[in-house]
Amino acid sequence: MISDRSANIPPFYVMEILEKAHEMEAAGAHIVHLEVGEPDFETPTAVKEAACRALEEGMTHYTHSLGIPLLRQAIARHYNERYGVDVSPDNVIVTAGTSLAMVLVFSALLNPGDEVILSNPSYACYPNLIEFVDGVPRCVDVFEEDGFNYRPAEIAGKLGEKVKGIMINSPSNPTGIVMTDDEMRGLVDVVGRRAYVISDEIYHGLVYRGREHSILEYTDHAFVLNGFSKLYAMTGWRLGYIISPPDFVRPIQKIQQNLLICANSFVQWAGVAALEETAGETAAMVRTYDERRRFLLGKLREMGFGVAVEPTGAFYILANARKFTDDSYAFCLDVLEEAHVAVAPGTDFGSGGQGYIRFSYANSLDNITEGVARLQDYLNREAS
Template sequence: MKLSERIRRLKPSATLAVDARAKELRAQGVDVINLSAGEPDFDTPAHIREAAKRALDEGFTRYLPAAGLPELREAVCFRLKEDYGFEYRPAEVLITCGAKQALYNLAQALLDPGDEVLILAPYWVSYPPIVELAGGVPVIVPSSAEENFEPTPEELEARLSERTRGLILNSPSNPTGTIYSRDFLAAVAEMARRHGLWIISDDIYDRLRFDGARPENLLSVAPDLRERVFLVNGVSKAYAMTGWRIGWAVGPEEVIRACAKLQGQSTSNATAFAQKAAVVALSGPQDCVEEMRRAFAERAAFLFEALSAIPGIRPHRPKGTFYLFADFSSFYGRRSPSGKEIRGSVDLATYLLEEGRVATVPGVAFGEDRFLRLSFAQSLETLKEAVSRLEAALAELR
């Protein structure tokens, strides 16, 4: 049977592939430390789990409006007011099956074949495929760790064309842990004004920043762009609810209605009782988020200092998320004890997994082959053991 061209071109998620291989080795009895997974190691807070149980006991298991539970749409508006000071109406909110579906819906609603979208590298692995599945063309804008992974206005402008429609921002960023400066956001806003671009702001890690400041995004510095900015978020990261699959898109009502129409023909509503639990997550006590944020900040500091002490590794200090992005390229061109040459991030990540028993994600999946991504969604004791294993495995390369 012939598969469609779009599916044949679609690449599998590198992060999910590494995570699956690590779990496969563990199932075989191999002691692997998994630093590839993009999810918190904490349990979903008890009061949120109890809300889901109550919803099940009350029979809240039936269809909902495709756009989402009205109560949850109101809770999203409440959270935006509390965290950012933004005023939104429930009609401007769409509840989705995770933030990934929100991104997918927006791309399908906003892009025609050949339309171009600027994506800043390093980028989350799914941005380019999501654009491509909508018939769009991802235009990658490189950046450097030395400049906080912020391209200059000139570098952004140089990649614009008559087909450029928008840009995707992610801050704090997966994979780098970077928080974009207000100056950079202001420069992006000015470019969007001059060229009539829309912006998708992926804010999924907004509560997990280590400076203690309240969340910020493009609208924080350019509120006049409200009609051209789409906010994407969800409960996965801040509330340790990755498997619950509840996210949302917020923006101009006309586009949100279009996304809801699309969702009505694809998944319909997100899981009913999970939406009930998400209401409690957003509206209830937030000390659980702060507890996780403090733990991640402590781990980030440890991992940065530990990797900095290993000759040849150049880590970028994360300012948020639960990822560290480190330059391992000084080890490229060396050979493993079995004689295999390390030619790039895929080879090195494979070697560290198979021989060092530590799972990382090759940077090429994020558009930066010199780097590997390490998740610190693990206990400090586990991270200490992982660093020891990495140092030993790298010392074996010759």
């Protein structure tokens, strides 16, 4: 018998769109991909070279379960330099991607029935992984006109005994919104030390106006989840980390020892190079993403999609498509079949995403231009 745990974990509908797109491509269709949540850039050369060097130097065995000291120090230094916060390498736990970092933190924090507050919509894996460790996601509706941010007064009323954590993700997937200093402060003031803020900072560095803030600028009653996949275009390398309150380091370490032993050794060496040797290349990527962002945002608004608050981070725009449909998934399937453009249904990110479509600009300006033209033709045809 298949366990309830595995039977109940929901699929990711954007993967179904992607798989259908691949089937259509195999049959000869040309699809423009605006659904994909990963950088289209190559991993920076310095990172690949560092990995090759590490392999040649025999860095192919288990490492310390918390990660190699050099990487833990580089991560602590990165947070010190970028956010002016004092992070000790002792509180850094290196793991195989931000995804696993979530499993480790939820496992260390939650007893069965304990709750984590999540925004609706938010990244699809959060509720699934909370449920996977027998926790309870407490979804709070957030609204387009607030940039999909929590309303602190509403959070205050939700901080019951069972609530152990509240998730934030700025810049956000799926919305691309970056929380301001005031918004971060407002939330932390309300939460206080009643629950841990779990801050998924995976899109840090991919910000096109102003700057992003780490939760550690506001409170130490928090976990940072971060990784190398997005800013450094390293999705396939599987490298991430946690910055944890000191008393959780040992519990997380024990779970990691059992689950994974350690992150890949030579990949950890590559992570040091990513932090220390790629500033020029990542800055160029950021400029390119911003050019695409401004183009796509302008075109979506021209076409009649609603974007109330300008998304200034990550590589996503969550656009209101209610003018065209009440059913995001059906719309995405139709656009794929009729216009050969793949986009992600907002419903992948919770019921609050109904009526919204997530557009990714992790694709070339030429492809985005082609995708937008096809979408415009499709909408014209539908309207006539």
